[in-house]
Amino acid sequence: MSHPVQAAEFLQDAAKSKWHDETLWFVRDKRDKISHTIPEWEQLRELASKIKDNVLGNLDTYLEDFERNASKNGIKVHWAKDAEEHNSIVLSILQEKNCKAIVKSKSILTEECHLNPYLEKSGIEVVDTDLGERIVQFLNQPPSHIVLPAIHLKKGDISKIFHEKLHTEEGNEDPTYLTQAARIHLREKFLGAKVAITGVNFGIAETGEFVVCTNEGNADMGVHLADVHIACMGIEKIIPKREHLSVFLRLLARSATGQSITNYTSHFRSPSAGRETHIILVDNGRTAQLGRETFRNSLKCIRCGACMNTCPIYRRSGGFSYESTVPGPIGSILSPGLDLKKYSTLPFASTLCGSCTDVCPVKINIHEQLYAWRQEITKAQGTSGKSLSMKLGNGIFKSPLAYKISGTLMRAALKTLPDSLIYNPLNSYGKSRDLPELPKESFKDWYKINRG
Amino acid sequence: MSSRSEILGKIKSLKLEEKPLPETPVFAVSPNLEESFIYSILSNKGEVWTIQELEGKIHSGTFPKVFSALPEFKSFSNQELPADPHDFADLDLAIIRGQFGVAENGAIWLEDVDLGLRAVPFIAEHLAILLDRKQLVGNMHQAYQKVGMTESGFGLFIAGPSKTADIEQSLVIGAHGAKSLLLILT
Amino acid sequence: MKPDSPHIALFIPCYVDQFYPKVGIATLELLEKLGCKVSYPQGQTCCGQPMANAGFERNTVGTTRHFIETFKEYDYVVAPSGSCVLHVKEHTPAIPELEKEQAELHHKVYELSEFITDVLKVERIDGSYPHRVGYHASCHGQRGLRLASSSELNEKPFSKARKLLENLVGLEWVELTRTDECCGFGGTFAVTEEALSIQMGKDRLEDHLVHGAEILTGGDMSCIMHLQGIASRNKQALQFKHIAEILNEAIS
Numbered sequence: 014m015s016h017p018v019q020a021a022e023f024l025q026d027a028a029k030s031k032w033h034d035e036t037l038w039f040v041r042d043k044r045d046k047i048s049h050t051i052p053e054w055e056q057l058r059e060l061a062s063k064i065k066d067n068v069l070g071n072l073d074t075y076l077e078d079f080e081r082n083a084s085k086n087g088i089k090v091h092w093a094k095d096a097e098e099h100n101s102i103v104l105s106i107l108q109e110k111n112c113k114a115i116v117k118s119k120s121i122l123t124e125e126c127h128l129n130p131y132l133e134k135s136g137i138e139v140v141d142t143d144l145g146e147r148i149v150q151f152l153n154q155p156p157s158h159i160v161l162p163a164i165h166l167k168k169g170d171i172s173k174i175f176h177e178k179l180h181t182e183e184g185n186e187d188p189t190y191l192t193q194a195a196r197i198h199l200r201e202k203f204l205g206a207k208v209a210i211t212g213v214n215f216g217i218a219e220t221g222e223f224v225v226c227t228n229e230g231n232a233d234m235g236v237h238l239a240d241v242h243i244a245c246m247g248i249e250k251i252i253p254k255r256e257h258l259s260v261f262l263r264l265l266a267r268s269a270t271g272q273s274i275t276n277y278t279s280h281f282r283s284p285s286a287g288r289e290t291h292i293i294l295v296d297n298g299r300t301a302q303l304g305r306e307t308f309r310n311s312l313k314c315i316r317c318g319a320c321m322n323t324c325p326i327y328r329r330s331g332g333f334s335y336e337s338t339v340p341g342p343i344g345s346i347l348s349p350g351l352d353l354k355k356y357s358t359l360p361f362a363s364t365l366c367g368s369c370t371d372v373c374p375v376k377i378n379i380h381e382q383l384y385a386w387r388q389e390i391t392k393a394q395g396t397s398g399k400s401l402s403m404k405l406g407n408g409i410f411k412s413p414l415a416y417k418i419s420g421t422l423m424r425a426a427l428k429t430l431p432d433s434l435i436y437n438p439l440n441s442y443g444k445s446r447d448l449p450e451l452p453k454e455s456f457k458d459w460y461k462i463n464r465g
Numbered sequence: 466m467s468s469r470s471e472i473l474g475k476i477k478s479l480k481l482e483e484k485p486l487p488e489t490p491v492f493a494v495s496p497n498l499e500e501s502f503i504y505s506i507l508s509n510k511g512e513v514w515t516i517q518e519l520e521g522k523i524h525s526g527t528f529p530k531v532f533s534a535l536p537e538f539k540s541f542s543n544q545e546l547p548a549d550p551h552d553f554a555d556l557d558l559a560i561i562r563g564q565f566g567v568a569e570n571g572a573i574w575l576e577d578v579d580l581g582l583r584a585v586p587f588i589a590e591h592l593a594i595l596l597d598r599k600q601l602v603g604n605m606h607q608a609y610q611k612v613g614m615t616e617s618g619f620g621l622f623i624a625g626p627s628k629t630a631d632i633e634q635s636l637v638i639g640a641h642g643a644k645s646l647l648l649i650l651t
Numbered sequence: 652m653k654p655d656s657p658h659i660a661l662f663i664p665c666y667v668d669q670f671y672p673k674v675g676i677a678t679l680e681l682l683e684k685l686g687c688k689v690s691y692p693q694g695q696t697c698c699g700q701p702m703a704n705a706g707f708e709r710n711t712v713g714t715t716r717h718f719i720e721t722f723k724e725y726d727y728v729v730a731p732s733g734s735c736v737l738h739v740k741e742h743t744p745a746i747p748e749l750e751k752e753q754a755e756l757h758h759k760v761y762e763l764s765e766f767i768t769d770v771l772k773v774e775r776i777d778g779s780y781p782h783r784v785g786y787h788a789s790c791h792g793q794r795g796l797r798l799a800s801s802s803e804l805n806e807k808p809f810s811k812a813r814k815l816l817e818n819l820v821g822l823e824w825v826e827l828t829r830t831d832e833c834c835g836f837g838g839t840f841a842v843t844e845e846a847l848s849i850q851m852g853k854d855r856l857e858d859h860l861v862h863g864a865e866i867l868t869g870g871d872m873s874c875i876m877h878l879q880g881i882a883s884r885n886k887q888a889l890q891f892k893h894i895a896e897i898l899n900e901a902i903s
Contacts, residue, residue, distance in 0.1 A: 021846035034854070036634050038829070045802060053492045054805035063487040070483045073476040086618070092469040144640055145631030161631065168633045188635040199641060204551055220614075230587050230627040230642030237584035238550055248472065253486060255612070259605035260489060263569075273570035274605075276509055276628060277587075277642070280620035285583055296468075300475040323803065325833045329850050362844060364837030364851075365704065367794035371803035384704070384742065391706035441845045446852070446880035449670040456668040456675030460691050464679075 016362040019334035020326070033165065034328040040161075041322040043271025044372065051263070060260050062376035065313035068251055069303060075218040075251045076294065082221025083292060086283040091293045096126035099295045103128060103210070103243055104135055106291055110241055112208045114138040116199075118225070118232035119146055120212025121159050121316055122245045122295060125338045128210075140202045142231040144195050151178050157332030159339060160269050160318035165331050199231070209235030213246035213292070214315070215261060219254045222282035223292065226265065226275040233279050242284065244292045248299050249312040261315060264374035268317040302350045307385045311346045313375040320369035320379055326362050335359060342369035346382040353393050360386035494603020498568040499650070502601050505571030509625030510638055511646040519560070519593055519649060528558035528591060534581055535562055535595065550584035559589035559643075563623075565600040567608045572624040573648075574608065576617035583619050587627075592643035594623065598650040656688045657726035662760065664735045664872070665697040671872050677899040678731040678763060684902055685771055689729075692721045700738035704838045708744055715743040715753075723752040727770065728760040731895050733792020734871050736762045741795070762792055763895055764811045764870055773815070778901030781821025785864030786812060786894075787855065787878065788831040789871035798870065802831050812870060812894055819901045825864040832858075836877035852881040859889065866890045868897055 024030050048054045068075060080090045093099035099122075107115065115132070117123065117139055129139045129150075141150045145162035149155065151174045156162030163171070172186040181194045211232045215224040223244055225232045236242045252261065266272045284290040303309055321327045321341035332340040337348040337356055345359035360383045369379040442448070454462075466474075495501035503513055516537075523531060523541045532544040532553070538560045547553060561580060563573035573594055577583065586592050602608050612620065627642030638644060659682060663675045675691075682689045698718055699711035718739065722728045730736050740757045767773045788810075792798040799810035816822055835841070835851025842848075856878055859867050867889055869875055879891040 017844045017846070020844060024846050024850055030850070040634070049805050051805070053490075056490070056492075060487050060489060063484070066484040067486045070481045072481075073473050076473065076476075092467070092472055094468040094471055098468060142641065143631070144629045148631065161634070163631050164634075168635075171632055188632040189637050191632055192629060192637040192640060196639065196641060200554075203641070204554055222620075228627070229629050229640035231640070233583070233621075234587045234641045237582070237587060255614070256489070256606070256609045259609045263605050270630075273505060273508065274567075274572050274622065274624050276623065276625040276646075278572065278622040278624075282616070282620065283618035285577070285618060294472070296472045296475075300472060300479075303476065303481070304479050325835065325851055326844070326847055329847055361706075361840070362847075364790065364833050364835060364840050366790035366833035366837075368790075368801075368803055368831075368833070371794060371801050387704070387706035388708050392709075441842045443880075444845060445849045445884060446841075446877065447883040448880060449876050451670065452672050454672060456663050456672035457691075457693060459672050459676060460679075460693070464691065465693075 015358040016330070016334055017358065019336070020330035020362070023331045023334055024329060029167065030329055030331070032167070033331060036164065037322045037328045040270060041319070041372070044268055044319055044322065047267045047271045047273065051267070057260055057264055058374055058376050061264055061374055062313065064252060064257050064260060065310070065375050068253065069249075069309060069312060072248065072251065072303065075253060076248060078218040079216050079221055079251055080294075082219070084221070086221050088221065088283065088290045088292055091291060093293050093295045093297070095297050099126045099245065099293055099297065100128050100131040102293050103245070104132060104137075106241065106243055107132070107137060107208055110207060112137070112241070114140070114202075114206055115208045115210055116140050116142050116202055116206040116235040116239070117210040118212065118227060118235055119143040119162070120210065120245050121339060122212055122247050123210065124155060125297065126245075126295070140199070140206070142199055142202065142235055143227070143229060144192060147195060147199065148174065155338065157340065158318060158321055159316050165333065203234050203238050206235060206239050208241040208243060209239035210243045210245065211236060213244050213250050214265070215258060216246055216251045216292075217253075217255050217258070218251055220282065222255070222280050224258060225279050225281065226262075226277065228276045230277050233277055236281070241289045241291070242281070244281070244290070246292055246294055248294050248296055249314075265315055265317055268319040268372065268374040298351045302347070305350065308346060308350060308382055310377055311343065311350075311382060313377050314343050314347070315375055317374055319372040319374065323368045323372045325364070325366065325368070330362070335362070342379045342383070343377070346379055346386060349386050349390065353390065357390045357394070360390060489606060492604060492606065494607065495568050498601040498603060499598055501568035502566050502571060505569065506625065506646070506648050509571050509646075510628055510636070511571060511625045511648055514593070514647045514649050516649050516651065519647065523558070530555060530557045531560070532556055532558070532585070532589070533560035535560060546581045550582045550588060553582070553584065553588045556589045558591045558593060559585045560593040560595070561586065562595045565602060565608070565611055566596050567603075567605060567622070568601055569604045570624055572605075572608070572622035574612060575621045575623060576615065577619050578617065580619075586621070586623060587642040589643055591645045591647065592623075592626070593647040593649060595649045595651050656686070659687050659689045659727045659729055660722050660725035661689055661691040662695065662698075662722065662728045662730035662735070663691065664730060664732045666876070667731060667872050670876065671893070674731055674872055674893040674895055677893065677895040678729070681895050681899040681902075682729065684899070685767065685773065687771070690725075692725075695721050698735050698738055699743065700735055701838050703738060703742045708742060712744050712746065716746050716749065718743070719746060719749050719752050719756055722756060722760075726759065727766065728756065729763055729766045730760070731763045731893060732871050732873070733762040733789055733796050733798060734873060736760055737791040737795035762796055762798060762870060764815055765796065765798055768811045768814055775818040776815050776898055776902060778819050778898075779821055780819040780897055780901040783823040783825055783863055783865040784816065784897070785825040785827065785859035785862065785867045786810075786816070787834060787859075787867055787869035787874055789869055789874045790831075790833050792870050793831050799831070815898060816894070825859065825862045827858045827862060829858055834874045834878055836874045838873070841877060848877070849881060852878050853885075856882055856887060856889065860887065864889060866892055866897070868892050868894050870894050
């Protein structure tokens with residue numbers, strides 16, 4: 014299915030989509046307010062962007078530094094060129110430890126690699142411990158937002174699935190009650206897991222440590238009770254020095270949820286005595302993206318989700334409409350690099366309003382990259398503006414409505430519609446919108462008479 | 466070819482232009498660090514207690530199982546640090562001392578040496594952190610200057626209690642870890 | 652007008668030419684009232700934006716070449732549209748043998764309000780316009796040309812359009828809840844993502860209506876055409892005018 018179809022479906026439930034829009038707008042508003050309390054906010058964005066520029070220009074060196082330092086600290090470093098290799102490394106560690114049940118904190122990378130179904134196929138119980146992720150896991154859904162995984166659900170939905178899975182009282186929708194039920198359920202899982210998996214927010218080349226940020230404390234709860242910690246990290250998450258954490262941590266939580274910092278910011282440098290730490294450095298398309306000059310700096314992303322909260326499309330179409338692990342504006346510039354055909358409608362799911370670019374804490378020119386992907390997609394589809402307008406020629410004159418709107422704009426627009434539209438009725442524009450009345454004379458006519 | 470050399474080889478073959486690292490300028494900080502710090506902690510849903518309030522609560526039996534390695538709370542501690550953190554599954558209160566706090570966000574820096582076991586601040590139902598009010602910095606840049614090149618195997622900023630807003634964005638305190646963060650400035 | 656006054660070319664977007672000649676006329680008259688020497692090069696056509704935004708920038712070489720040829724002789728090119736100006740500046744392919752002219756053109760093409768504030772250096776416009784006016788900040792002018800501060804950025808608030816409107820006697824500026832959210836027009840987006848486009852437009856209209864706007868104005872007729880189309884379909888009582896029409900009316 015394409016984005017427009019999914020979006021139209023999401024909008025069918027008007028009350029829910031309005032709630033979704035307003036809730037995420039509220040999060041963006043909190044982000045605006047807190048960022049305005051930091052006079053150096055724009056300087057911090059610039060610094061973060063420049064640090065990431067430096068990282069992307071020296072990624073090989075920093076990865077080698079990171080590996081050397083992490084190994085020195087007793088962390089076992091693995092390399093995975095793709096999702097499959099990443100998953101098999103995780104599985105082999107679990108098998109070696111004879112581990113049948115793991116707890117996992119939020120990691121978009123493991124979603125990207127589809128780790129859960131992979132492990133479950135091998136008979137391993139995977140428990141996502143972030144509350145939002147546990148909720149969507151109960152429903153066999155992926156997260157719909159990278160920071161707020163269950164933002165597409167209402168408390169009624171959650172109450173229902175908790176009643177089914179955790180035997181909470183039927184109809185009790187109180188968030189505190191439901192959270193408490195999840196706490197008791199997950200506490201048992203934490204206490205029982207021998208291996209804990211986490212994502213990584215930042216890997217520091219200089220020290221070989223890595224940093225994980227949560228509000229729930231679920232990453233730490235898992236890691237510190239387990240014998241083995243496996244951290245999964247995309248290779249672009251490297252930063253050069255520990256001091257650079259200050260810049261990124263000042264931006265991350267403020268951009269994400271409008272809070273000044275996450276309540277837990279953990280720096281893992283070496284395992285405690287008798288325990289093991291593994292880190293898997295994953296490529297999975299990142300070096301290819303690094304090689305695309307126009308799209309390279311999409312790799313600066315620190316996964317704050319601010320572009321989703323601000324995007325007028327995302328807010329009204331929901332995360333699932335993108336059908337990609339990372340949805341929203343940033344997903345729409347990352348995903349086409351992974352599969353151009355599959356994600357071909359995403360760069361068009363935008364008005365190019367530019368709000369994503371202005372909220373981005375690392376100053377990724379997201380809307381410009383959306384525009385650039387459009388050019389790549391039409392090239393790859395082998396279509397040209399001309400051939401499309403030829404194909405459309407007949408259609409326009411067959412439709413009385415299209416004939417009526419024969420103004421230049423509509424002509425120009427109709428000539429250039431992407432493939433998906435050619436097969437749609439040509440009267441989409443006028444379905445819920447009146448067309449302007451055609452004046453008696455054009456400006457050009459008026460000018461000839463009055464000024465010519 | 467190993468994936469390691471494949472990945473590194475791909476990056477090297479791109480021969481990307483090297484761009485310089487920027488210098489972080491010095492930014493102004495709050496003129497009243499303690500006031501800002503307390504404001505931040507409260508915003509993060511932490512609580513500010515006095516040492517007497519904490520002692521009172523312990524006396525009255527609010528926290529049956531208490532652990533602290535701090536000399537000033539030795540008498541209240543009725544738990545020994547176990548070898549296995551699982552043994553702390555029903556710990557009611559842990560009292561630890563933070564190294565310093567950050568005014569702009571309420572974050573308190575802790576290392577292995579302050580925790581005993583890394584699980585302590587997470588597994589305890591409630592967490593009290595003592596902090597010397599003279600040990601406050603303005604922002605995260607100053608914080609990392611203070612952290613320096615410490616080689617603790619684990620370092621941690623705690624800025625509040627365990628919290629979540631994953632159900633309809635309603636804030637709930639006490640998701641998995643400590644249900645409260647009690648800050649005591651000394 | 653001094654004989655050596657700079658010569659300004661009017662760049663009237665194709666849909667304004669076809670659907671909103673009165674906006675073209677208002678733009679021309681306004682610039683003349685402000686003492687400018689203005690001509691409308693009659694050979695002009697569409698700038699190519701719909702093609703480029705649909706992913707066919709490479710097919711706009713001819714249009715772009717024609718645009719440069721049409722406008723290269725003028726000192727300034729002024730358009731009552733931020734969107735088309737942004738397109739000409741940022742999304743046109745490089746034209747062989749016209750590199751110099753193209754580069755120069757990028758520096759002399761202006762959206763109407765920024766031309767008045769930045770080139771003509773008009774500090775205030777005196778006149779009367781006793782209405783409650785809601786301003787729709789079109790994205791390409793807002794974040795593309797930076798015609799106003801962006802709500803996302805931590806910067807000193809400013810708005811070139813507001814500067815021109817706020818001194819008009821009797822004009823009440825309507826404060827919106829979402830000051831610069833997109834209206835959902837987006838060119839072909841309005842057709843390819845029809846459902847979203849309509850919803851976004853409805854939400855924008857609602858913001859103006861609940862804050863008591865009587866007239867909705869802006870710098871881009873494309874957004875206004877979309878919003879007006881939805882309001883008209885839903886029988887919402889709101890008038891729509893381009894900022895050029897308001898300014899021209901106010902000082903006459």
